[in-house]
Amino acid sequence: MYYNSINGMVNTAIAEIKGGPLAPQIYGTVTFSDMPGGTEVFVEIWGLPPYKPAENNEAPIGPHGFHIHEFGCCQVGDPYNPFECAGAHWNPTNQPHGNHAGDFPVIFSNNGYARMTFFTDKFKPIDIVGKSVIIHQNPDDYRSQPAGNAGKRLACGVIYSLC
Ligand SMILES: [Cu+2]
Numbered sequence: 001m002y003y004n005s006i007n008g009m010v011n012t013a014i015a016e017i018k019g020g021p022l023a024p025q026i027y028g029t030v031t032f033s034d035m036p037g038g039t040e041v042f043v044e045i046w047g048l049p050p051y052k053p054a055e056n057n058e059a060p061i062g063p064h065g066f067h068i069h070e071f072g073c074c075q076v077g078d079p080y081n082p083f084e085c086a087g088a089h090w091n092p093t094n095q096p097h098g099n100h101a102g103d104f105p106v107i108f109s110n111n112g113y114a115r116m117t118f119f120t121d122k123f124k125p126i127d128i129v130g131k132s133v134i135i136h137q138n139p140d141d142y143r144s145q146p147a148g149n150a151g152k153r154l155a156c157g158v159i160y161s162l163c
Helices: none
Strands: 012-019 027-035 038-046 066-069 114-120 132-136 153-161
Touching (some): 027 153
Antiparallel strands (some): 012 027, 012 153, 038 114, 066 132
C-alpha cells in the first residue's frame, strides 16, 4: 500500500495535522515530496496559539518545536499531556537531538498561520510512512536531550502515502 503502481516508489506522503486538547483550533497539512537526494517538506498550518514571551522561568509559547516522532499514533491519551503515544523522536541513525532525521525547523506563526518549505537529505517519503508529525508548545533549543525541551504536544498527524 505504500507503493504506487508507476515506479514502485512513494513520491508523496502527507500528514493531516489536528490540534489536541491544548490547542484544538490547529489544523493543516505537512506534505513530503520526493526530490533528487532527499525530500522537500511543505508545511501549512492554521490556528496556532498566540505568541507568549518567556517569563517566570517558563519557556515562550512559539515558535513551535516540530519533529517526526517514531509511532503513527495520534490518540490524545492524557488531555494535560497529549499525544504521548507518538513516542520519542524518530531517530533511525541514533544521532543526538539536533541531528535526528526527524528534527525540523521550528514553526513560526503569523497570527496563527504558518507556511514554510524546506529540504532534507535525511530520508525519503517512503521512510516516514506510518510515523507521525508533532507540533510542540515551545521552541526547540536543538541541544537539550533527547527532545530539545520543546514542551507539550499541541498537534499531531499520522504520515501516510499519497501516491
Ligand atoms: Cu517532537
